[in-house]
Amino acid sequence: MTEAMFLVLIVEDDAGIRGVLRMLLESQHYRVVEAESAARGIIEARNHRPDLLVVDLGLPDRDGLAVIREIRRFAPTPVLVLSARTMEVDKIAALDAGADDYVAKPFSAPELLARVRAGLRRNAQGGEQLPILATMPPAPTIVTLSP
Numbered sequence: 450m451t452e453a454m455f456l457v458l459i460v461e462d463d464a465g466i467r468g469v470l471r472m473l474l475e476s477q478h479y480r481v482v483e484a485e486s487a488a489r490g491i492i493e494a495r496n497h498r499p500d501l502l503v504v505d506l507g508l509p510d511r512d513g514l515a516v517i518r519e520i521r522r523f524a525p526t527p528v529l530v531l532s533a534r535t536m537e538v539d540k541i542a543a544l545d546a547g548a549d550d551y552v553a554k555p556f557s558a559p560e561l562l563a564r565v566r567a568g569l570r571r572n573a574q575g576g577e578q579l580p581i582l583a584t585m586p587p588a589p590t591i592v593t594l595s596p
């Protein structure tokens with residue numbers, strides 16, 4: 450299996466952010482499926498069996514944490530949380546719900562891609578989890594998002 454075959458599911462209600470993520474991921478030759486709500490995300494995860502999920506926490510129907518818990522009932526797929534919530538308690542809640550990693554918005558494109566690669570690598574190696582990294586200093590490429 451080559452990297453070109455990896456499928457990433459984006460669960461994010463902001464169309465602008467979804468577009469940026471799709472562009473970034475497709476630039477690395479990943480295939481991308483998008484979901485704009487928690488309910489849709491769970492359906493797409495069941496349908497497509499992605500290799501990795503990027504999950505926003507602030508979704509219109511249910512909290513992203515609910516998506517993560519639901520996914521964990523049927524798949525060990527790596528979950529990368531992408532959220533504007535930057536409190537330590539939010540990160541801990543996401544990790545406890547089953548997330549593997551956490552990236553705060555606004556995010557650095559190179560860092561996000563590096564964490565996607567790390568998640569896919571861990572998946573390929575059998576799901577060994579690494580501890581979440583401390584917040585990294587701002588990278589040169591910052592994606593600015595609407596509030």
Ligand code: CA
Nearest residue numbers: 462505507508
């Ligand atoms: Ca959101």
